[in-house]
Amino acid sequence: MRLSVVTRACFAGALVALASACSSSTTSTSSTAASSAPASSAAAPAAGSGGTIKIGVDLPVSGADAAIGVPTQNGAVLAIEEANKNGFTGGVFKLEPSLLDDAVQGIHDPAAGAQNVKTFIADDAVLAMIGPFNSNVAKSEIPLTNDAGLAQISPSNTNDGLTVGDDAKKLRTAHPDTNAYFRVCTKDSRQGGALAQFAQKLGYKKVFIVDDNETYGKGLADTFESSFKSLGGTVLGHEHLTANQQDFKALLTKIASTSPDAVFFGGTTSAGGGLLRRQMGDAGMTSTPYMGGDGISDTSEFVKEAGPTMSQNVYYSFAAPDADKLPSAKAFVTAYKARFNADVGPYSAPAFAATQIIIAAIEKAVKDDGGKMPTRADVLKNIAATSDFPTPIGKIGFDSNGDTTAPILTLKRMIAGGKTETVTQLTLK
Numbered sequence: 001m002r003l004s005v006v007t008r009a010c011f012a013g014a015l016v017a018l019a020s021a022c023s024s025s026t027t028s029t030s031s032t033a034a035s036s037a038p039a040s041s042a043a044a045p046a047a048g049s050g051g052t053i054k055i056g057v058d059l060p061v062s063g064a065d066a067a068i069g070v071p072t073q074n075g076a077v078l079a080i081e082e083a084n085k086n087g088f089t090g091g092v093f094k095l096e097p098s099l100l101d102d103a104v105q106g107i108h109d110p111a112a113g114a115q116n117v118k119t120f121i122a123d124d125a126v127l128a129m130i131g132p133f134n135s136n137v138a139k140s141e142i143p144l145t146n147d148a149g150l151a152q153i154s155p156s157n158t159n160d161g162l163t164v165g166d167d168a169k170k171l172r173t174a175h176p177d178t179n180a181y182f183r184v185c186t187k188d189s190r191q192g193g194a195l196a197q198f199a200q201k202l203g204y205k206k207v208f209i210v211d212d213n214e215t216y217g218k219g220l221a222d223t224f225e226s227s228f229k230s231l232g233g234t235v236l237g238h239e240h241l242t243a244n245q246q247d248f249k250a251l252l253t254k255i256a257s258t259s260p261d262a263v264f265f266g267g268t269t270s271a272g273g274g275l276l277r278r279q280m281g282d283a284g285m286t287s288t289p290y291m292g293g294d295g296i297s298d299t300s301e302f303v304k305e306a307g308p309t310m311s312q313n314v315y316y317s318f319a320a321p322d323a324d325k326l327p328s329a330k331a332f333v334t335a336y337k338a339r340f341n342a343d344v345g346p347y348s349a350p351a352f353a354a355t356q357i358i359i360a361a362i363e364k365a366v367k368d369d370g371g372k373m374p375t376r377a378d379v380l381k382n383i384a385a386t387s388d389f390p391t392p393i394g395k396i397g398f399d400s401n402g403d404t405t406a407p408i409l410t411l412k413r414m415i416a417g418g419k420t421e422t423v424t425q426l427t428l429k
Contacts, residue, residue, distance in 0.1 A: 056129035063106015067301035071345025079355035135159035186407030192223025212267025221266025252283035274305025353391035
């Protein structure tokens with residue numbers, strides 16, 4: 001993996017060292033058409049409700065996960081609204097979002113995600129979907145979209161096993177030669193490796209690792225551990241939380257006894273990441289830094305869970321550019337704030353970009369079909385062939401696995417008052 005710093009770092013000393021360890025990289029693109037499309041996608045869907053084409057959006061938008069899910073959903077909705085305003089398909093069809101929530105009792109749920117996908121598949125007007133947000137939900141959905149030939153683009157899934165290796169193959173047993181899943185964010189193998197390098201540059205020589213034992217959290221923690229060790233760091237221990245665990249006293253007493261330079265958490269706020277940080281204060285680790293990935297990037301919910309004191313000295317990444325720092329995203333950020341009267345979330349711009357790609361694929365299919373309702377197979381083929389597509393977060397393409405050809409990682413720090421500051425932005429290769 002090679003890294004290149006593309007924005008000014010906030011912590012000069014640590015990040016000068018980081019920059020010196022990185023080299024320039026160029027973004028390559030490739031276009032791969034979907035092959036052997038499932039027979040179930042071959043028939044043209046009916047025109048829906050009076051010439052309506054729908055894009056399904058499956059995200060966690062209630063409870064603890066709403067802090068990250070709602071801003072992501074807003075990004076998709078804004079793209080659809082702007083497409084209609086700009087004359088989607090020349091006015092032949094109207095575009096509509098089909099919004100579903102995959103949170104159960106406030107936490108993302110794979111079974112709920114799978115049921116939502118079944119709902120999309122049953123609606124002939126749904127030609128593609130955005131989501132899900134969480135990797136364990138994606139594992140329950142990919143077999144369904146693969147079987148139906150329904151294209152889905154995730155703005156935020158990062159687990160490697162969704163696109164590469166034996167795990168990915170097992171998710172596509174119905175049509176192994178067809179890939180219907182894509183993502184505009186980078187993978188945990190890159191995110192975890194970058195976080196390990198960043199930890200080293202901050203001077204952390206020994207860390208204790210905890211994960212939430214979910215697909216995303218454990219995968220990220222495992223990658224961070226192997227990368228940190230390969231850089232000469234010491235891992236003092238690696239423990240897993242149990243579902244719905246609330247009391248971490250015994251675990252934190254054990255961690256405190258090892259005197260770590262930092263605690264690394266792999267997982268989400270809703271799965272214990274915020275509460276674990278809060279209880280670190282009770283265990284005498286108020287001044288111990290805390291690190292994690294995009295699972296704790298829902299800063300408002302994290303501050304609520306961890307408390308204002310323990311929400312400081314927290315470093316986290318998310319697998320996308322910081323839209324507020326990108327000249328190419330200025331118009332998007334302005335439009336988002338005007339529409340929703342709120343700041344953009346970490347994955348608002350990626351969701352907007354993913355939806356733009358779907359919209360362009362649908363419009364091309366409509367044009368190629370002479371203004372008729374396109375098939376899901378046509379839309380999937382056009383998405384798979386995406387290359388150098390301009391979006392607010394840069395030009396996006398997909399490789400043969402469905403992974404973005406423009407992986408970017410942003411590193412941020414939580415500071416006093418629930419505020420954050422960008423530490424650096426990296427292009428990964």
